[in-house]
Amino acid sequence: MTRQLMEEILTRRSVSARLLGDPGPDDAALEKILQGASRVPDHGKIHPWRFIVIRGEARETLGQVLRDAYHDQEAAPSPAKLDLEATRFTRAPLVIGVVSRIVSPHKIPEWEQTLSVGAVCLNLLYSAHAMGFGANWITEWYAYHPKVRAALGLAENEKIAGFVYIGTASMKPEDRPRPALGEVVSEWRAPLG
Ligand SMILES: Cc1cc2nc3c(=O)[nH]c(=O)nc-3n(C[C@H](O)[C@H](O)[C@H](O)COP(=O)(O)O)c2cc1C
Structure with a gap:
């Protein structure tokens, strides 16, 4: 079991949103995925995050908000x-x-609260993966657009940490380069003398 989990951690890859098709998680799988995502370190037990589920026709309705928002920000979009x-x-x-x-x-x-939100996003990727789905954590331009924020019902103190797209992967992605441990790891030792 431990070895299997480590193998998953060492091989998980994001799958691009455009390569995520049907079927998506059903209600039971979605609940499990959200429960998994919520099991993160959270200093003070304040869960400074929440989830907005977007599926079915709501995706198209929200898409119209994106169209409008894009129209606002670009001079002459095709x-x-x-x-x-x-x-x-x-x-x-x-x-x-x-x-x-x-x-x-x-x-x-605030920094520690923000870190907890990042942990939720990563756990969401792992939970989806564990349930047999591919997932992609992205923000893209619309995460920051006031019209999209308003349509999603975000309060002043709320921010989109990510849109996590989930579905059945139509292909297995190649691995991507990772930093060599030598670039990111150092060992602290007491100064000499
Ligand atoms: C906060 C955050 C926002 C991201 N937004 C985007 C994005 O808008 N577009 C994009 O192509 N990738 C974005 N990425 C990167 C994707 O998650 C990308 O698929 C990932 O780096 C692939 O790595 P993995 O296979 O190790 O998961 C974002 C990553 C993070 C952490």
Whole structure:
């Protein structure tokens, strides 16, 4: 079991949203995935995050908000580009918006709350993977657009930490380069003398 889990950790890869098709998780699988995602270190037990589930026709409705928002921010977008923006959420059967809701002021520093939200996103990837699905944690431009924020019902103190696209992977991605441990690891030793 331990060896299997380590193998998963050492081989997991994100699968691009456009390569995530049907079937997506059913209600029971979704609940498990969200429970798995919620099991993260959380200093102060304040769970400074929440999930927004986007699936079914809601993906298209929200896509129209993206189309509008894109129209606002670009001088003269082509109809083809607008169509593409409108279909972003339909790339996968399920999208989970992970929202950070930093509690401030609070004795737990904002930085630590933010780290907990990142842990949720990664756990969401692992939980989806463990349930046999591919997943992709992305933000793209629309995570930051005021119209999209409003449509999602985000409060002032809330931010999109990621849209995690989940579905059945249509292909297995190649591995990608990882930093050599020598680049990221050092060992602290007491100074001589
Ligand atoms: C907060 C955050 C936001 C990201 N947003 C994007 C994005 O908008 N577009 C993109 O192509 N990749 C984005 N990525 C990177 C993807 O998750 C990418 O698929 C990942 O780095 C692949 O690595 P993996 O196979 O090790 O999971 C983002 C990553 C993080 C942590």
